[in-house]
Every structure is written in structure tokens, then in C-alpha cells.
Amino acid sequence: MTTAVTNPEEKSGRAVTPEKLSDVVIRFAGDSGDGMQLTGGQFTSTSAMVGNDLSTLPDYPAEIRAPQGTLAGVSAFQVRIANHDIHTPGDEPDVLVAMNPAALVKNLGDLKTNGVVIANTDDFDARNLKKANLETNPLEDGSVEGYRVYEVALGTMTRRTLEGSPLDSKSQERCKNMFALGMAYWMFSRPLEPTIQWLKKKFGRKPDIAEANVKVLKAGWNYCDITQVFQVRYEVDKAQLEPGIYRNISGNSALAMGLVAASRRSGLPLFLGAYPITPASDVLHNLSTYKNFGVTTFQAEDEIAAICAAIGAAYGGALGVTASSGPGIALKGEALGLAMIVELPLIVVNVQRGGPSTGLPTKTEQSDLFQAFYGRNGESPIPILAAASPKDCFDIALEACKIAVKYMVPVMVLSDGYIANGSEPWLLPKLEDLPDLRTDFRTDPEGFHPYQRDEKTLARPWAIPGTPGLEHRIGGLEKEAVTGNVSYDPMNHQAMTDVRAAKVARIVQDVPDLEVDGEASGDLLVLGWGSTSGVITGALNVARSEGLNVSRAHLRHLNPFPGNLGEVLASFKQVLVPEMNCGQLAFILQGKYLKEVVSLTKVEGKPFYRHEIVSRVKELLKGDADVH
């Protein structure tokens, strides 16, 4: 077997006619140290290059290395590939790659009936069964009945492949994920070349490791090709997406790029103040590699210093940004209130995770909406935007910059763990289509007052230090209208509170009306916000294919809401609001529009499944039918 790996041909030597699939979901699951995120990431990149539409769901523990082989240490990466436009990473995997017993038992329940299991038998020994708290071997005790199970000794094969390699045995063992990836590539008729190139680049300075990984990857592919292990092979054709140039992008990467684009389009140097926190750290990592765009990244001593430094930079005329997750945003609350009252532009990114407190650092949730609305002392409304998907993080960054600068206000951008780490193909924008975000600093001392307002936007002038004749003081104390001098006058405080709120409300003039997908009025509207966009779209496609009449709308603007939202809500008998919290948007909508809405909530640390939304839609429409 090992002799065959030296010169593998990607064209299969076996006469297996690949079966065409339109859509398939694969989950790679193993120990935290098994490299499952990397394996899934490579399968994703290759599938993107092949031209599939795709959607991913990484799911990993908060511990860097939980005890090996335990249930707590299982790390998984799910990817769905399709020959058509898809919106979710899929409810149930068709294929599960399980590197050890813990990974198998933890993920088996999700697998589709008759789904494929590829199990690494080397790790199904007494020791690993015990670590997974198993009395018996699930491969032998009937647990996997109803599934198509392929038992492969991945570790043994890998070691044999690497006989004579200069790598030590531990390093050899680490290559076994490439054997699994090679098998997956064979099974789904993917090319090996993109991963080979990637390995050579990644381990450029360690050619032994690069060579070993490439060898094992090819061995995995050849093993499937030569042995009769799989009876079937699949093909998923290119998706007919909108024409154009694409790349695969995660939410955090798109956000970082969007911020750089905003900096370029506004002419303002980008300053990020940040403190490392899951799942927002990649924004810091990515931006710190963009120094050649004039980006300053400041890894501050804490979350508070991170936002304060960003405000300081904004005061000096930079595009100030801070990025964090819920616990960090909680710490930033006081400074955010200051940015609001001194009326400086700022972008605050919250990549939400499971809460409260430390909560579920690596799992997704949308439970910081109340925090965004109300998480500051005093009357302190700020604009809130929520990205709908990984690629939307790019656009939302540009939009946040536009609002912040035009209205002189801190803007909260909500993302979450699911879209931050998940990825999808991104139709790359034309540079000339990016918005013009240029802004003017005040320079004319004639008639200058720091709190004099623009009639249209109610924004105050941005007068940065260093400008002769505009010397003035700002601060967190209430200030007199126009002059900005400290004022404790009761009527002034009322007026200033009102005008700050009016300014945020006025942003509605830059918020597009809410578009309804489907009938503009009817029995049921499903209204989502943030990362639920994909799964709601997918669910409604299913519901409509079954003849149900249901409409959909999605909020990217949470404050202010689109101007026509009240009208849209009033046009439907029932409104269903799915959200990954305990009903926060539903609560706000009901308070603001006095429209009863039905909540569909979930806080399990993972996104909705399509079927969960479909079944609620069916129930509501059935109930509706019963009434009439």
C-alpha cells in the first residue's frame, strides 16, 4: 500500500461512477489536538475553489487542550457544500469523521439516518473508551446500527506511510488528520492540490513536516482508491452563483477588511484598541497584519483601556474602533457612555458569545441585544447594527463608519461566534462601488462652537486638537447646548438629553426601508436579526416548497429600526421572531410597536436548525387555519 503513495493520480483508477449530489454535510470530529478545525478548514477552502456554495460551523471547546480523549475535549467542524445557493451549514451531517470514541458518541446523535461514519479504529481501545466514559465499544455494541460505518486504522496507516521519515513518532501521529482529509477528498471527488500547496506554504521552513503531511494526505486518497473500502463516491457540482469573483471568507476576516476599507474610503487612519477575547480576537489578529494600510492596533492592558484609547484616537481624528465580546463590552460601558455624551465617532464591535458572565466563550448566542440597547447608565441611546452573515460583516463595517462619522456618534456592531468563525463564499465588491465616506474636520474658527449642530444630522463639528483657534474642552459632565461649557441647568439637561436621542433617531434617514421577501402582507412574517438570516431563509424555502405562504424580513438595523418596520409588522396577522436568546428583540418590538409577536428562542450555544423554524412556522399557520 505504501508504495502506491509515491505518485498518486487524482484521477481514480477504479471504475466507480461518482454519484451526483446536490448538497452534502460533512462533520469532522476529534480531540482538540487532532487538528479538526484545520482539516475542516482545508476541506472548505478546496470546496470553495471547486466552486461549490458552502457554509461552515466550527464548534470547539473553550479549553485549549482539554484532557485528551474525553468528551469535553471534542472539537468539530461541520461544512455543507452544494451545487446551489445555500444559507446554513445544515441540520444533520451526512458524513461523520470520528477520530476517537468521544467524538463518535458526542456527534452520532446528529447524524442523518443511514449516514456515513468513518471511524479511526486505532483510538477505539480500552484506554480511550474509558476516557469517553464508555463501558463498551460503540462500534461493536449496536450504537452505530442504522449507519454505514467504515472502520479505518488512521494512526496505523499514517505510521506506515511515514516509515523512514525523519519525524519523531509524535509528529508522525499528528499527520493522521491528513489521512482522514485525503479520504474525504476521494469520497467527494475533490482535488488534493490546493491543500498540498497550502501545506508547503504553511510549513515552508519545516520541509520534513510539509512532506510528511503531503504524503499522508495522498495516502488517504490512495487508500480509498485502491481498496474496496467505499462502495460509493460522490460529486457535488459547481454552484450556479451570481457571476463574479469570489473568495471564501469568515465573519471576523470580513469585518477586519471592512474596517480597512472604511479607513481608506473615509481617509481616516484606523486605530483599533483591543484586549484578547474569544471569539473576537481574530479581528485584532487580522488588523495587526494590516500595518501597511496605516492601521494602528493597540493591545491594551484591559477592555476599558482598549475602548478609552480608541476614543482618544477618535478625539485626535482617527477612525477609532474597539472589538470585543459580551464580557468585554460590559467593562466598556462607562467609556461608551462618554463617547456618546461627548459625541465622538467610534465603532464598537461585539462578537457575541454565550453568556452571562464568562458563559460559553466558544459558543454562539445573540443575548447581548439588551446590553447594546440599555447597557449604559443614564439616557444613552446609540445606533446598533447587526451583521447577517460572514460576508455581511464587510458591508456592516463600512456602514458603521458612515453613521459614526456623519452623526458623530459611537456605533455598536453586533456579530456573533457563528458568523465570526463560520465562512461562506463572498462575491467580491467592485472598489468603485464602495461608499464614499469622506468627512471634513472643522477648521474655521469663525463662529465655532463645539456643540453647535448640523441642521440635517444634528451632528456637532469634529474639531480635532492641533487646529488653531478651535481650542475647546469636552468631557463627561453635562454640557451647555452650543458652547459645550459645563452646565447643571435643569432645562438644559432635558434639552441635551432630547437632542442626543433625536440625533440617533434621525439616523433613520440613512436606514433603508425593511424589505419583505414574499407577500407584503399575510398570515405570517418571520422576522430575524443578525446571524439567523441564513437559517430563516433556508427554513422558509422548505416551508414554501411545501406550499405554505409565509413571508420573511431581516433586520440589520436595530437602532434606529427601519422607518417602515411598524407598517410591516401591522401587515401580518402573526409575526414570528426567532433569536438565540430568551426573546430580547421580541420584547423591544412589542414595547415599541405594541404588536404582539411570537418568540422562538434558543440558547444552546449553537445556531437554530432549519427544521426548528419550519416546524414552528407550520404550527403557527395550522393554528391560524384552525381559527378561520
Next chain:
Amino acid sequence: MSTETPTLKKKDFQSDQDVRWCPGCGDYSILSAVQTVFAKLGLPKEKMVIVSGIGCSSRFPYYMDTYGFHTIHGRAPAFASGLKMARPDLHVWVVTGDGDAMSIGGNHFIHLLRRNVDVNVLLFNNRIYGLTKGQYSPTSEEGKRTKSSPMGSVDHPFNPLGLALGSGASFVGRTVDIFQPHMRELMLRAQAHRGTSFIEIYQNCNIFNDKAFSYMTDKPNRADNVLYLEHGKPMIFGAEQNKGIRLNGLQLEVIELGGSMGPEDCLVWDEDRQNPAFAFLLAQLAPPNFPTPIGVFRAVEQSTYDGDVLRQIDAATTQNPGKLEDLIYGGDTWTVEPPQEQPAG
């Protein structure tokens, strides 16, 4: 001094706002010194920025006709750091107090100093919380009876200079609110120093902690209780210049001059010693057994954080100036061709 900059006077730095500190507060004297020093610097007024936190001292920016930012409690160093990184052309001064810098803002204070961001910090130390009306502060002496410590404070106080030196501060000084010429001289030194310049100013709160520093400020005691640090000179003090400080092992001790000992036996002060140990020893000197040293405790050249950040960005932008097109269209891309359409007609 640039010839194009108009000569500014002290009054050019006075804002039109009424100063609202209590009559008799030490802050007035510090305000006056800063206004005088700013006029002396000959720098354009618009390049001067005062950033403060919360507390009596932090009202300072409102009374200066420069750019000013009255921020939130304890965080002024962080705002100042962001501002200085974004705008290296500005001269940024942080005004803070013992509660603001040593208690709620302790973390930002130490990190500012370790990074050596090129800003100047004036810490008004009155050893009490004034604006909240008289609770003990992190620099209040042990046993102090206040509104919140009726049986006496059981907190051990911070030594701000020791904390600054321990944080790696490159410029550390101490002065006293009513010692006008000394204070102004120190402020000029702070402005000239590249990196974070930290000055602790003993400041009398005549309402809640009156006479906290009178042991060294009252004329009769002054000479015996104050040690003026002068670079390159032996440490001598006393009304008759009859006492000195000597190093004995790892201890400093007071020696009587005149008999068998003379100035040559005293420690010669060297403010630019790289090793901060001497400065730390001096920072521990306190009554009743020692005079209180004032002046420059440490002044060493170190790279600045803002300078290094800028250097990296300059290098990156020179080597490979970022193009938005490369950023967005870089990486692994693929093209979806438009579907083949039948020719019309």
C-alpha cells in the same frame, strides 16, 4: 522656539470658565504653574492637550485655554495613549489625583509607565478623596480617621514614586504645590523628556486633609525636612546645610556633617542611572527619620511606545504600501462565469 509662533503669555492659557476649586486649595497654585510653563514653552497653543480623569484635580482642563478632555475615572492614561499614538504631533498632559491614578486607575497608570508613551503625567497627591467629601485614599497614612474609616484606616498606603519606578518609569519627579519655582522647573524638564514623565505633586486639601504636608512646607521646618535632589551634587540638607545622606550597604542614612564627616561622605545624586534601585531607595525616605526628597528621581532615555508603533507602521507602509484591491482580491479566489445565453433574435 519657532520664530513663527506668536509669543504667548500666561493669560493666553486661562480659559473663560470660573475656577471652582475651594478657596485655598493647592490646585490653584498648580494651575498657575502650568499656565506659566505652557507660555514659556513657546509651543503653539493648539498643540497642547490636557487629558484628565475624575476628581477635584481632573477639572483642570476646563480652566486651561487649550484642547482638553475630561474623561472618566482613572482612565485618562488610556485616552492619552490613544491620542498620542494617533497624533504624535500633539503635546499631551495627563492631570490626575491619588484616587484617580492609584486606586481606580492603577492598572492604566502602571501600563502607561511601562510602555513609556510620550506624555506628561501630573499626579496631585493630597492623600484624601476630596470630591466625594473626605474618605481615605490609597495614599492616606495608616490609621487615618475619615468618614469611611472612623476607627482609622487599616489600608497600607501606596508610595506613588515607588510604584512608578517599579513600573519602569523613565522620568520620575516630585514637587510641592507651593514650591512654585521648583514645580515649574520640574514641569519644563517633563516636557523636554521623551517618554512618560511622571511628577507627583504634594497638594494640600485645606478642607478635608489640611496641613498634610505642613511638616515640610512650613518655613521653620522646611530646610530640615526637605531634601532637594540635584544631579551631580552630594545630598545635603538642613537649615545649616549640616546634614547629609549616606549609602550604607543597602540602606540610606542621615549623617551629621561638620565633625569627622563632610560633603565627600554624602551620596552624590545621579538621576540618569539606569538601575532604578537608588531612586527606589530615595523614594522610601520619609519623616520622621528622614527628610522628604523632591526633584528628579529618575531621568533615563528609553524607546517610546508611540515612537516604536509609528516606526513599525512606517516600515510596513514603505515596504509594501497597502492597496485595497490587493486586500479584497487577494487570497484564493475563483470566478463564476455568467451562464451561456442564447444570442438574442
